[in-house]
Amino acid sequence: MTAKIARFLEEVRPVTPCVVVDLDVVRDNYQGLRRWLPLAEVYYAVKANPAPEIVRMLVGEGSRFDVASRGEIDLCLSNGAPAERISFGNTIKKQSDIAYAYAKGVRLYAFDSEAELEKLAEAAPGSRVFCRILMTCDGAEWPLSRKFGCEIDMAKDLLVKARDLGLDPYGVSFHVGSQQTDLKQWDIAVGKAAMLFSALDAAGIDLRMVNLGGGFPARYRKEVDGIERYAEAVMDAMTKHFGNNIPAMIIEPGRSLVGDAGILETEVVLISRKGYDDDVRWVYLDVGKFGGLAETMDEAIKYRIVTTRDGDDTAPVVLAGPTCDSADILYEKAGYEMPVSLKVGDKVRILSTGAYTTSYSAVNFNGFEPLKAYFI
């Protein structure tokens, strides 16, 4: 909670629910990453928070951009990002969208399958491509499925095929899992990448880049290491596996740049019990799972929550959203407590909500407006 956000909430008293993002915190986080990982090019994962205000500020800082769709390409271009600073990082692209990106000047693309490579060869000839490899990723708080990446032996064949199709086999990417708190995972991942470099070298292909993805954390309920510990883990792994022949490095931070920069201001709509024997209060907020807090799915991301009555005695609560959907419950098992003195109408602040909130918000579910956001 920055002084700037506190002042904004105090003076403007915006209608709730809303997210307020402090752009200075985003800038500080960006500069911190540059300082701690000077060898890495930073591609902001636009999907974390696709606000034009954030993109414009990061363009000014010299950032690059990792985009997931044609819509995000347009967003970056129209806010001043040159096409050569954009990476089309989604491994699932329509060929028409690849052609669109190529026509706009984008020359860096992710893939993890033969079919995608064929689309790229046709619609983005000669472009730099990198292959995403599968990771198992213990320790990540937001679950990483097998959705992205392929096995390493397949990656090798695909990178050879990329060359044969006239593309530039530029490197390899992986993702250790969003909100990854087990630093050993970097060593495992970079080790796999280095193996691939050797295997392709033997096939006459000179990979030049490792894309380390995202995974740097924001600060939710659990304490996390500072960014410098992550940077150290990454550089230790790179040095260990690549010696003094370190390739170009790309990182794609999203959550770690914008997560902690945002506060969600919400209001208590109702406090109730379900029966006389119930020892748990239900606290209903004016924001829920379909209004921006999608990452509470399966109670995965556990936000820190602040009330105006902190310090008073607390008791267990179930936290839920305002919609008529019975699945719109934020926390039932995670053991949240709130002050016994909490009242209907109280303001409640959900911390570190700058990432993966506004853009997840449903367009009009139950007739509620999408989550409003302010960038200050």
Next chain:
Amino acid sequence: MTAKIARFLEEVRPVTPCVVVDLDVVRDNYQGLRRWLPLAEVYYAVKANPAPEIVRMLVGEGSRFDVASRGEIDLCLSNGAPAERISFGNTIKKQSDIAYAYAKGVRLYAFDSEAELEKLAEAAPGSRVFCRILMTCDGAEWPLSRKFGCEIDMAKDLLVKARDLGLDPYGVSFHVGSQQTDLKQWDIAVGKAAMLFSALDAAGIDLRMVNLGGGFPARYRKEVDGIERYAEAVMDAMTKHFGNNIPAMIIEPGRSLVGDAGILETEVVLISRKGYDDDVRWVYLDVGKFGGLAETMDEAIKYRIVTTRDGDDTAPVVLAGPTCDSADILYEKAGYEMPVSLKVGDKVRILSTGAYTTSYSAVNFNGFEPLKAYFI
């Protein structure tokens, strides 16, 4: 799949993904419910699909409307629904929204807690109120939590309190769970309601209404009984528990009116395997969990899926959406198969997607537009 939708898709060839809803099917479903449950007043659960086209058509049919928010009240009023045909069915309401509804003429409200009753007494004096009771609800496909309703002894006290606060204790409501396929649940629920009628009669309060909620199904992968079987189960339960002194009945169908009326047209973006030993193909569509298919959460709702190559040999698939979110997987465990001959670019149709799709769609996640819809 109606002939009208088939013709529309053939002639217009809309950009995918999109939902096409046949309003004639909605009308037929509405009329079917009226025919099979002539004693019940139908309040369309607007949240299932808040399209103005649907609201306007149902206004013409004489339907009433169950709304969840101020936004849905405005939607109904601006499309011709008189305020006296609106029920504010959400048990979680801001007092300012209750006052808004009251000012617009809404006089029927749900509640399930003391705090809500106090808001209603203040902001909607004299209104009819009904208390929602908790159900356990085995057999529902879309999970029903304890989020709504209270225990029956608390409900009794609250209805007495409603009278004492100057409200009109009108009746009781319950919900057996969306997509409820166990018809016995109606008997259990109506039995509870009848108990409450007796208990309140002894306290000098004459309840006059049972709100049976929704729960009538749409047709997903599993066969379901026709609406007439549901109507029979409901009327059997009412007659068994209320004899020939049947109170006013309200039903709040959403899914059963609009679910089967919609088809989601989507396109295969990518087909791949993760490794050479993988016997499962990953099929990525241009729509996913954050683009309108939120009800695939935990693989709860299992849609029927049609391809242009049905009849060819099939093999297991994982079905996933197009975003960079690793949780954006539709079906991994539900045992879906698709034709081996399926190709990138093929159109795929997801059936019974008229309910809980468009309005769940994320506002701009990963830069993808919200799900487009056509009403024909």
